[in-house]
Amino acid sequence: NAGVTQTPKFRVLKTGQSMTLLCAQDMNHEYMYWYRQDPGMGLRLIHYSVGEGTTAKGEVPDGYNVSRLKKQNFLLGLESAAPSQTSVYFCASEATPDEKLFFGSGTQLSVL
Amino acid sequence: AQSVTQPDIHITVSEGASLELRCNYSYGATPYLFWYVQSPGQGLQLLLKYFSGDTLVQGIKGFEAEFKRSQSSFNLRKPSVHWSDAAEYFCAVSTDKLIFGTGTRLQVFP
Numbered sequence: 001n002a003g004v005t006q007t008p009k010f011r012v013l014k015t016g017q018s019m020t021l022l023c024a025q026d027m028n029h030e031y032m033y034w035y036r037q038d039p040g041m042g043l044r045l046i047h048y049s050v051g052e053g054t055t056a057k058g059e060v061p062d063g064y065n066v067s068r069l070k071k072q073n074f075l076l077g078l079e080s081a082a083p084s085q086t087s088v089y090f091c092a093s094e095a096t097p098d099e100k101l102f103f104g105s106g107t108q109l110s111v112l
Numbered sequence: 113a114q115s116v117t118q119p120d121i122h123i124t125v126s127e128g129a130s131l132e133l134r135c136n137y138s139y140g141a142t143p144y145l146f147w148y149v150q151s152p153g154q155g156l157q158l159l160l161k162y163f164s165g166d167t168l169v170q171g172i173k174g175f176e177a178e179f180k181r182s183q184s185s186f187n188l189r190k191p192s193v194h195w196s197d198a199a200e201y202f203c204a205v206s207t208d209k210l211i212f213g214t215g216t217r218l219q220v221f222p
Contacts, residue, residue: 004155035212040121040214041214042202042212042213042214042215043156043202043212044212045209045210058209059209059211090155090156092155092156097206098144098161098163098206098210100158100161101148101156101158101210103154103155103156103157104155105153105154105155106153106154106155
């Protein structure tokens, strides 16, 4: 049972480049989330989804877009990467709100 | 707006010693409260959570936490720390969304 899988694990971008982070879960969870983790700031919610075809903004959505075309996948896009988006990105999912978040192992992104 | 504070950025304890990690929240009512642990290079794992009822909550790996409404606190405790407990610990509160604290890094000396 894979749980939550994030790809890629590491990526280096140049300012202005675009990329997509993929999150896949095999637990049939309705709720999926994208967080970023920065030193001294904990985890901050970027976007989330409450079911297939839905997305919503979190605490720090600017510069990111998301899509949830299939229930098991939640994509995070950076259209024009900026150095301020250098961070570790975590995807998480859960069956119902506040039940138990299952996290992926993270994507370390550096924007030069 | 809800907020959560973890006053200790870094704590060091000896193996076998007791541990208490502090968490304070700010919210008008009683939120849902959580403790997560993050091992190096990994995602977060739920240790325990409090919704209502008994204010002393037992979690995995021998951890427990006590909700104190009068102090707006939800401190995490363990009677005897093991070297494998070295990790970063996050308190989180939820009303309409889950908000994480900034974390406490635990270092364990043999």
